[in-house]
Amino acid sequence: MLKDCFHGQLQLGLAQATVAGIAALLVVLLGRKRGIHLERELTIAMVRGLVQIVAVGSILLLLLRGPNWTSIFLLIVMIVAAGATSARRAKGMPQAFQVSTWAIACGAGSVIAVMTLLGVIDTPITTLVPVGSMLIANAMNTNGLALNRFRADVLAHVGEVEAALALGADGKSSVAPYVQVSFEASLIPAIDSLRSLGIVWIPGLMAGMLLSGARPVYAAIYQFVVLAMIFAGSGLTSLVSTLLMRTRVMSPAEQLILRPGS
């Protein structure tokens, strides 16, 4: 229907974005009726997301003719931005930004690097940046989930953590049960994505490849490749992040820093 009204690609895109945004706002209004107030956060997130993606699209347009190494610069900027976004999910956690950025760099960054070196991800900027961004974005989500869960669990079990410390346990082992739970919980979306691939959802990348003329079987296999890389990058990110966090919530004298109200 929209295609009948808008003939230019840009106008059509803006119209589609408006309709999709209205759908999201309707959900917010439904939530508001039940006393859940997401208006401000979602409106800012949507406007910000649209501006960011358009900006990145424009930058990509400029960089398309540049050398391949410029994609490394772009991916580093994405990792830092992902670290900052993800750290906001861990209010009160000491050094959450540094932990998140390091974890995403070690997790998603190393998977991107290894897979590029092995030829699983093509080096042209038009492939490396979009595929890399998928890995970084998913690592960011996983990291946010891991930190959020870890923070909530430690705060809910301050008594148990301090009981362990008071019995002579070291800081790391005192919070070890919550590291494990956070790691497992953060990977549930990535595992479910892999498990339901092709049955519950057909990801955009595969659809895009089909539209651009790739053979369906190759598009399907490559989609699996991307999801497996996403799982590897997210899992490694979550592992690094929770392992770093368990030391950051303790002082050098093995005192729990993360406390209610901190």
Add this chain to the structure above:
Amino acid sequence: MNTQVDSGQGPALLRAEQVGRTVGEKVLVANASFAVRKGETLAIVGPSGSGKSSLLRLLNRLDEPTSGTVYLNEVDYRQIAPRELRRRVGMVTQRAFLFPGTIAENLRFGPRQRDEELDDRRIEELLSGVGLAGYGSRDVANLSGGEAQRVSFARALANSPEVFLLDEPTSALDEDSKQGVEALVTQIGREQGIPCVLVTHDVAQAARLAHRVLLLESGRITRSGTAEEVLRA
């Protein structure tokens, strides 16, 4: 007001010297000095929010003092590794905070932190000491509040502490369980000679259990002496 409390006999096992903690602008504890000796029970009493628990947490370095220090056997506790310090200065809190699993596993927790394994005989000894003989294989999920608190005592004793810190150990218990735990505190002091620092809001309990009492108000020791001297002043 003299805040230096040191009227006992024999060498001090634990001695706080001008110890204090300030967080931001808030003074939680200020210039507290006192000592406890072998077999002695020292009670810290005071109104809610007076800093009793904050002071106790400074004694095993669960929180860091911002002034002063604490000596364990006349060694500045900052010279002792925190894990070793907390092994030597046992703590029992208002709630037991037992770990999921059996009672025996809870008792093994402390010694395992230094790669020691408690045998079944020692576990039974510890449980007998707190009136729970034969309970080793029970799951902690099925214990009453009083039983859980006794396990908490046994778990701390499994580390062979030199000093015991007790933070309102009976305030969450019914009257029967409370009497049992009080008897346990007396027994630990008398039979094992382990000095106890007891934080309690219950002045009658302080009078029953303690040799000496400190009154803490707004983070400062405002009175000290025998229970009679402090509580009837």
